[in-house]
Amino acid sequence: MSHSSLDSELWDVIILGGGAAGLSAALILARARRRVLVLDAHRPRNRFAAHMHGVLSRDGYSPLDLVADGRREVRAVDGVIVETTVIEARAIDGVFEVVTEDGSRATGRRLIAATGARDELPDLPGLAEQWGRGVFGCPYCDGYEASGRAIGVLLGTAAGVHKAHMLRSYSSDITVFTGLAGPLPEQERLVLERRGMRLEDRPVVGVETEEDRLTGIRLDGGEVVGLDVVFAEPTLVARDETLHQLGVDRIEGPMGEWTAVDAVGRTSVPGVWAVGNSAIPSALVPLAMGSGAAAALAINGELVAEEVAAAAATVSDASSPGAAVSDASVSDAVEVSA
Known part of the structure; x- marks a missing residue:
């Protein structure tokens, strides 16, 4: 057009x-x-x-x-x-x-x-390149495919721990990285550990890949935590x-x-x-x-109601049976739109 x-x-x-x-x-x-x-x-x-x-x-x-x-x-x-x-x-x-x-x-x-x-992804080298491939955001969308695998949960905020708890259903091998989020409340840490998840507090410096496949997260100091998949917390x-x-x-x-x-x-x-x-x-x-x-x-209900009302307005005798039918039609159309 x-x-x-x-x-x-x-x-x-x-x-x-x-x-x-x-x-x-x-x-x-x-x-x-x-x-x-x-x-x-x-x-x-x-x-x-x-x-x-x-x-x-x-x-x-x-x-x-x-x-x-x-x-x-x-x-x-x-x-x-x-x-x-x-x-x-x-x-x-x-x-x-x-x-x-x-x-x-x-x-x-x-x-x-x-x-x-x-x-809006965290500013972490290698993360954007793996978005939608080895790095995901939604457990409902991609958690099942991570079943039984080594999962990393890259927290962006302390409140993001709920994602780690959601992912626990899929794997017993979960590492929660807090470096971008800052310290977690002690109670949150204890609950994560009680549910069998590891906590890694050292700063995160990048996502590691091999032949374009995610292999882990690199920490400050050079150590790499081996992983199969990472769930991040984008804004x-x-x-x-x-x-x-x-x-x-x-x-x-x-x-x-x-x-x-x-x-x-x-x-x-x-x-x-x-x-x-x-x-x-x-x-x-x-x-x-x-x-x-x-x-x-x-919306279609609203448009129908407008059209019926416009037609009803042209009826010269408001007391005629035809006008009464039009009024009822207006009510029906409004009901559809509600």
Whole structure:
């Protein structure tokens, strides 16, 4: 689609981000015959992983293949996907205008932010190169594959010990590295040791590899602790610049300050929604998909209600049976969106 076509059309819904959450919302809305535009920079958070896990019917599937499948499905029902980066979003006269990096503009009745988040890794030599291969962040995603192996848990904060406890189910060979986190409370140390985990307090200086395969963590002084896999504690950073521009409310949570949403993704700004990691920082792929679907159903319900209300307003005799039916239809549509 040409950029001039983007500028000239009023879209029912513009979706910022085309990962699992954004494409799930787009698929449902496009199948509801809504005019849907997805603007996507094609940098999903899980692009570093070769496989997804815990995704029903897609366990072990490539996350990039999932996105490619989703794009085909959305386009097959007339959804439009443009690969670009949105740099600005604003509300103008009851609609939303977004501006892309090349200056193109698009206008929509509703806006869904599905821009997600990014992982900010500890500044440790060799760590980024192994991210998604020998170094992971999520026990639910990659813990099973580490079963029975030598696992290192690289703490970034004292609170990160919960990850070590989660991983204990998979292996009895676990070393917890505290060098980046600082001293742990004595009670935490005792509990970790009681559960059979080793504690290593010396400073960590790098990740060791052999033929591009992770082999351990190097400590200050030169000693290498041999490992098969490392679970790190990256800082999750929201890609929420457009939501900031729109002035949505935020709320403090376990992973820091995040966009505040209700159960179906509504933000504090009417007409603006957030899904996936934009709304739920801890959401795995299935939860991200579900949040996109929930928002799509609610948005379509709102649009149906508006359309029915507009039709009802044209009925000249408000007391006629036809008008009464229209009023009831409005109530039904609003109920769907709730």
